Amino acid sequence: MDATTYKDVIGESSKNIRKIKKNFQDMYKTNLRHSQKFMQEQQELLRVHMRKQSALLANKKEVKRLSDLIIMEQRKSEGSVSAGADLAVEAALMAQE
Template sequence: MTSEDEDTLTKKMSQMSFSQARDLKAPGKEETVSHPVGRGPEFVRAAFNTEGKSPLVSHFLRMKGLTYDAGQLIWMQRVEIDKLPEIDATTYRDVIGESSKTIRKIKKNFTDMYKSNLRHSHKFMQEQQEILREHMRKQSALLANKKEVKRLSDLIIMEQRKSEDSVSAGADLAVEAALMAQD
């Protein structure tokens, strides 16, 4: 579409009524209307005098051949809109949009927290594996020393044979000290 065509279209749209211009809009650019959250419009049933001052009703009745009989009023029941919802009330589209934003935010926070926990868990596992390797190295070094193994074995056997009243031989402390002394 050239700029000349656009200018012509703009002039035509400015001269038309709003409803005609709305019908002329491009089909893909229709604005979707969303209902306000909460109660909709409130309706009231009302009695309507067909012989009132409305020229439109009088014309309609005359065209249908429904004439007025003297002394007789014709009342019809009709439904009127009593109260419309507020214009600036939040709509379902707004609520859904906010919910979607909140869901995306929660999902992002969860993903970030999950990744952070994975990193901390991986770091903790590496530290534990390093501690285990160091312990296994010290244990192997201790078991390679035959004299120290013999001394610790004797302490453990003495600990098992002692009576309940006697003083502990300290086998557990000796084994721990021997492991710590290994480098």
């Protein structure tokens, strides 16, 4: 008689549960490592951005030029051409060391 016993079913179920639990824990740890790495990268990007922003804001002439562009952008009519304030601010930030 090769019939599956209750003990065999319980044993297989227990083995499957352990395997599923281990797979879940492995995936969880991998995801946690990826999340931590992503957070570190985001924090570094924020530090770089804040440093560039501080350097840009220390340059009074550039702040005045960008402010004037932003004001022109706000005052333009619907059909007129963009003053390009957004691109100018982005370029000024990228130019900072």
